[in-house]
Amino acid sequence: MTADTASQTSRRPSFQRLFLREPVTLVASLLLLAVILSALLAPYLGLPNPAEGSLIDRLQPPGTAGHILGTDELGRDMLSRLVWGGRVSLVVGFAAVGFAALLGVTLGILSGYLAGRFDFWVQRLIDVLMAFPYILLALIVVAILGPGLVNTMVAIAIAGIPYYVRIARGSALALRESEFVTAAQAAGAPTWRILVRHVLSNSLSPIVVAATLDVGFMIMAAAGMSFLGLGAQPPISEWGVMLSDGRQYLRVAPWVSLLPGLMIFLVVLTLNLLGDRLRDMLDPRTLGR
Amino acid sequence: MGPYLLQRLLVTVPTLFGVSVLVFLTLHLAPGDPAQVILGPKATETSLADLRRDLGLDRPIPVQYGRWLAGVVTGDWGRSIQLKTAVLPLVWTHFKATLILSAAAMLFAAGSGILLGVLSAVRAGKLLDRAAIVTTLVGYSLPAFFLGLLLQLAFGLWLGWFPVTGMYQPEGGGVLDLLAHLVLPAVTLAAGIGALIARMTRATMMEVLSQDYVRTANAKGLKRVSVVFRHAFRNAFIPILTILGLQVGYILGGAVLVEEVFGWPGVGTLAVNAILARDFPLVQGVTLLVALAYVLANLVTDLLYTLVDPRISYA
Numbered sequence A: 001m002t003a004d005t006a007s008q009t010s011r012r013p014s015f016q017r018l019f020l021r022e023p024v025t026l027v028a029s030l031l032l033l034a035v036i037l038s039a040l041l042a043p044y045l046g047l048p049n050p051a052e053g054s055l056i057d058r059l060q061p062p063g064t065a066g067h068i069l070g071t072d073e074l075g076r077d078m079l080s081r082l083v084w085g086g087r088v089s090l091v092v093g094f095a096a097v098g099f100a101a102l103l104g105v106t107l108g109i110l111s112g113y114l115a116g117r118f119d120f121w122v123q124r125l126i127d128v129l130m131a132f133p134y135i136l137l138a139l140i141v142v143a144i145l146g147p148g149l150v151n152t153m154v155a156i157a158i159a160g161i162p163y164y165v166r167i168a169r170g171s172a173l174a175l176r177e178s179e180f181v182t183a184a185q186a187a188g189a190p191t192w193r194i195l196v197r198h199v200l201s202n203s204l205s206p207i208v209v210a211a212t213l214d215v216g217f218m219i220m221a222a223a224g225m226s227f228l229g230l231g232a233q234p235p236i237s238e239w240g241v242m243l244s245d246g247r248q249y250l251r252v253a254p255w256v257s258l259l260p261g262l263m264i265f266l267v268v269l270t271l272n273l274l275g276d277r278l279r280d281m282l283d284p285r286t287l288g289r
Numbered sequence B: 001m002g003p004y005l006l007q008r009l010l011v012t013v014p015t016l017f018g019v020s021v022l023v024f025l026t027l028h029l030a031p032g033d034p035a036q037v038i039l040g041p042k043a044t045e046t047s048l049a050d051l052r053r054d055l056g057l058d059r060p061i062p063v064q065y066g067r068w069l070a071g072v073v074t075g076d077w078g079r080s081i082q083l084k085t086a087v088l089p090l091v092w093t094h095f096k097a098t099l100i101l102s103a104a105a106m107l108f109a110a111g112s113g114i115l116l117g118v119l120s121a122v123r124a125g126k127l128l129d130r131a132a133i134v135t136t137l138v139g140y141s142l143p144a145f146f147l148g149l150l151l152q153l154a155f156g157l158w159l160g161w162f163p164v165t166g167m168y169q170p171e172g173g174g175v176l177d178l179l180a181h182l183v184l185p186a187v188t189l190a191a192g193i194g195a196l197i198a199r200m201t202r203a204t205m206m207e208v209l210s211q212d213y214v215r216t217a218n219a220k221g222l223k224r225v226s227v228v229f230r231h232a233f234r235n236a237f238i239p240i241l242t243i244l245g246l247q248v249g250y251i252l253g254g255a256v257l258v259e260e261v262f263g264w265p266g267v268g269t270l271a272v273n274a275i276l277a278r279d280f281p282l283v284q285g286v287t288l289l290v291a292l293a294y295v296l297a298n299l300v301t302d303l304l305y306t307l308v309d310p311r312i313s314y315a
Helices: A003-011 A015-020 A023-040 A078-114 A116-129 A134-145 A149-175 A179-186 A191-227 A239-249 A255-282 B002-029 B034-039 B045-055 B061-074 B087-122 B127-141 B144-158 B175-209 B212-219 B224-262 B267-276 B280-308
Strands: none
Touching (some): A023 A078, A023 A255, A078 A149, A078 A191, A078 A239, A078 A255, A116 A149, A116 B002, A134 A149, A134 A191, A134 B002, A134 B224, A134 B267, A134 B280, A179 A191, A191 A239, A191 B144, A191 B224, A239 B144, A255 B127, A255 B144, B002 B034, B002 B061, B002 B280, B034 B280, B087 B127, B087 B267, B212 B224, B224 B280, B267 B280
């Protein structure tokens, strides 16, 4: 190792430094972990049924005995609904990113590596998809498939595909000219092997960073679609639906809307913060800054 | 400029063709018989046959596309099934409301974002910079529909400073009334985009401020304001302009949510109602007009480069 590379390596922000020694990042990580764990363990937390409530207990403010975060317009426990709602919102966010990344990265890497006509047509398709603002494209897909939670997830994932195609294609275009790819081609390695072992594995850093930042965006988009009445439908506990349902009680019971909104904000904030930190860690351009 | 303009317009043609095909196919990609999709499961055979004839659904798809495209070009965008009125005037009326909201939001986002980004870069590492970083992170993590509610609650319901819904008072109003109704939705729509602009402006300015010619300008003893704005900002403006151009899509998309929160009578509200009512001619009209506006905005952004930076020549 030369002195130069040694000094660069020492300047690379380490996982430990970025994630554990910075209090803000540590708090964000713990908060996100708590939300994810509570969502995963929702059935075992002994919370009231999020779909059942008593009209006598309707619109109880936070701090009420038995309902620490109050109740909604149907007397349902807000804490329980938030925890179960997190389950839906997180699953939709992560699944939509997974779906968009899988299709987008596959298409992008093939497009960049194979080039030629395949690349030309894929890029024209992406040009057309990118001629629509993101939410509008998602609305078109929902218009085709019909409203609903699963359809919304598919819609926001499809609308997100161009983003991953562009990132993966950019990496693949650069990598296909690299010496180790030429060497693998000369050694007679099959195309799929070059794509997976050399192109994909070396493109992962920007893709992982993009995906991390995208989870928060997808959670917001899914909640937004539910807020518009096109995603999850009542009585499902989902943060966007809860926020929308509570709007008519904003004056008398603001917590019904504000608490789910706060949850979306906090989760997106922590994901963006962690995504930024991950980029600092993985992006070589941040070295020494 | 002339040859570039022509070349750029020619590149736009295939995109517009693709957009028109996708918008046209919206109805046909829905599972099942398009007439049944529109009229629902309770439709009679007679009404289904009438609709198929009215929309030309009994003809081959390429013929239907040709007829539809000819209609689009000549201003006949079909009739809304739910509202029983011509689509184009309806969409255009709502689109004007969206344009007012989007333009106000863009002005606010660009003004505040660029100012915050420049100040942050100039004071890099200082308290102001740290505060700006936190503000921008919060700004683009706040969902528009949540921020909208917070602003409604604080400035509408509690303080009573601004109206919380609509574009004018029910009895009608002038420009001042419009501006009063515009403040909260425009700020809501601008927040996320302004944060992104601030972030990108900061990064670009930091890059430019580290250049040799800036150091030279400082060494010559020029005033800090002059160095920052005359030397650094002018050179950082091209990337910032690109970012502003990219935000047009976010503004138009975000407007859908903000319009719903504030009952703003734009295309977003119209689109959502059309989707829920399975009113496909109206869905097609809204999506086509917004996509056309977006493509046009990107084209204008590209052309602005040549005006802003004389070094760029596409000829």
